[in-house]
Amino acid sequence: MSQQGLSSISSSKLADFVNVNHWQIRKDFSYFGDFGKRGVGYNIDTLARQIKKILNLDAVHKTVLVGVGNLGSALLAYPGFRIYGFKIAAAFDNDPAKIGTKVNDVTIEDVSKLGTLAKRQANLAIIAVPEQAAQDVADALVKVGIKGILNFVPRRINVPKKIKVITIDIATDLARLPYYIPSS
Amino acid sequence: MSQQGLSSISSSKLADFVNVNHWQIRKDFSYFGDFGKRGVGYNIDTLARQIKKILNLDAVHKTVLVGVGNLGSALLAYPGFRIYGFKIAAAFDNDPAKIGTKVNDVTIEDVSKLGTLAKRQANLAIIAVPEQAAQDVADALVKVGIKGILNFVPRRINVPKKIKVITIDIATDLARLPYYIPSS
DNA sequence: CTATGTGAATTTATTCACAGCA
DNA sequence: TGCTGTGAATAAATTCACATAG
Numbered sequence: 001m002s003q004q005g006l007s008s009i010s011s012s013k014l015a016d017f018v019n020v021n022h023w024q025i026r027k028d029f030s031y032f033g034d035f036g037k038r039g040v041g042y043n044i045d046t047l048a049r050q051i052k053k054i055l056n057l058d059a060v061h062k063t064v065l066v067g068v069g070n071l072g073s074a075l076l077a078y079p080g081f082r083i084y085g086f087k088i089a090a091a092f093d094n095d096p097a098k099i100g101t102k103v104n105d106v107t108i109e110d111v112s113k114l115g116t117l118a119k120r121q122a123n124l125a126i127i128a129v130p131e132q133a134a135q136d137v138a139d140a141l142v143k144v145g146i147k148g149i150l151n152f153v154p155r156r157i158n159v160p161k162k163i164k165v166i167t168i169d170i171a172t173d174l175a176r177l178p179y180y181i182p183s184s
Numbered sequence: 185m186s187q188q189g190l191s192s193i194s195s196s197k198l199a200d201f202v203n204v205n206h207w208q209i210r211k212d213f214s215y216f217g218d219f220g221k222r223g224v225g226y227n228i229d230t231l232a233r234q235i236k237k238i239l240n241l242d243a244v245h246k247t248v249l250v251g252v253g254n255l256g257s258a259l260l261a262y263p264g265f266r267i268y269g270f271k272i273a274a275a276f277d278n279d280p281a282k283i284g285t286k287v288n289d290v291t292i293e294d295v296s297k298l299g300t301l302a303k304r305q306a307n308l309a310i311i312a313v314p315e316q317a318a319q320d321v322a323d324a325l326v327k328v329g330i331k332g333i334l335n336f337v338p339r340r341i342n343v344p345k346k347i348k349v350i351t352i353d354i355a356t357d358l359a360r361l362p363y364y365i366p367s368s
Numbered sequence: 369c370t371a372t373g374t375g376a377a378t379t380t381a382t383t384c385a386c387a388g389c390a
Numbered sequence: 391t392g393c394t395g396t397g398a399a400t401a402a403a404t405t406c407a408c409a410t411a412g
Contacts, residue, residue, distance in 0.1 A: 010370090010371060010372090011372075012371085021405075022371090023373095023405065023406075023407095024404070024405085026374085027373085027374080027403095027404080027405090029372095030372090030374065034372080034373070036371075036372050036373080037372075037411085038370080038371055038372045038373080038410070038412050039369075039370045039371050039372075039412040040371070040372085040412065041370095041371065041372085054363075055360075055363045056362035056363050056365060057359060057362055069258065070254055070255075070257045070258030070261055071254075071255070071258035073254045073258075074253070074254030074255035074258055078354065078355070080353070080355030081355050081358065083355065084355055084359045086355075086358060086359075123365060124358070124362070124365070147365045147366065148361040148362070148365050149361075150354075150357065150358050150361060154264045164361060164364035164365065166361060168352070168357055169264070170262065170264060170334075170352065171264030171265050171267065171270075173334065173350055174247075174268070174270060174310070174334050174350075175239065175241060175270075177308055177332040177348060177350060178239060178240035178241055178245055178308070179238075180332060180348035181240065181307060181308070181331045181332050181348065182331065194392085194393065194394090195394075196393085205382085206393090207382085207383065207384075207385095208382070208383085210393090210394060211381095211395085211396080213394095213395090214395055214396065218394080218395070219394095220393075220394050221389085221390065221394075222388070222389040222392080222393055222394045222395080223389070223390045223391075223393050223394075224392080224393070224394085225392090225393065225394085226394090
């Protein structure tokens with residue numbers, strides 16, 4: 001919207017975009033501050049900045065990818081990360097054929113050298129390895145000081161409580177669909 | 185657990201697995217029926233069958249994949265779908281180099297021939313195409329009678345209200361992590 | 369007049385505590 | 391004695407309605 005030259009937006013318009021009610025938008029915002037102008041709406045740039053600040057998205061986050069198979073490659077090519085400030089700073093795999101090659105400007109490193117990450121100040125990681133390797137990779141990432149993990153492996157991984165893990169299990173998401181489908 | 189020879193499980197054990205309280209497990213189940221035996225617990229096979237029935241997962245769901253790029257290929261290779269009864273019955277792409285080739289026993293077809301699906305009784309679809317193509321693909325899928333869509337494209341797609349769409353936006357999921365990370 | 373921000377009312381979800389069955 | 395199922399109590403989220411500011 002900002003790029004379209006708009007400067008303000010109302011809670012009703014925002015609500016339409018995300019399919020909720022206008023009062024829900026205002027109530028939610030109100031828990032964090034007074035972002036709007038009565039009679040006018042919300043300044044788009046200011047609002048975006050405030051939300052990014054609340055979500056701690058107002059800085060670049062160095063992110064590490066472990067596992068450059070089909071899914072990992074898709075993630076490396078995925079343009080969606082940039083808008084939120086995620087920078088994939090390193091990628092690791094254990095396949096000798098891949099190590100040393102470049103995918104989207106990132107050189108793939110040997111997963112056994114994960115330890116070298118410690119100096120490089122990445123604090124988020126994406127795990128996209130086969131199931132059996134997931135826990136080992138998680139352990140190595142914890143050891144190296146990672147603070148948060150986005151886990152694509154359909155398996156629970158154990159990490160210290162202060163490390164935040166978000167698991168994306170694609171099969172489980174797909175499994176929610178049939179519930180809404182009449183008989184099939 | 186069934187494969188490990190166990191026949192029963194208590195709400196407390198189940199609760200530990202999914203990180204909720206034991207009374208939450210029982211309360212949730214109770215909305216759908218009385219599945220357990222007092223003093224014993226829940227019969228594992230019966231419970232699994234009941235849950236699958238509730239979620240409409242007790243039949244094979246023919247599923248169509250559109251877009252066989254990095255992500256689509258990863259999905260074709262993904263073993264997680266099978267356990268819930270999803271069978272990828274067809275895959276489509278618009279790249280001549282891919283059409284006709286086989287990935288995991290599925291022959292890739294020309295996306296312009298999506299119309300031929302009508303006869304093949306698939307009612308779920310996975311969209312993994314570039315952003316610009318998403319709406320056109322969705323329209324074609326609706327025309328061909330699909331009932332539910334798992335959408336991996338970070339963009340809202342418009343479909344008739346009776347069609348259920350679940351969108352997985354990986355960037356948004358990753359964007360939730362920094363909120364939990366101390367300073368960074 | 370328009371659109372926000374927020375107390376109050378209402379609805380929904382979670383937690384408790386325990387009766388009742390194997 | 392062990393564990394379920396569920397009313398009742400508590401907590402949380404949503405919705406309403408309207409005073410207030412531009």
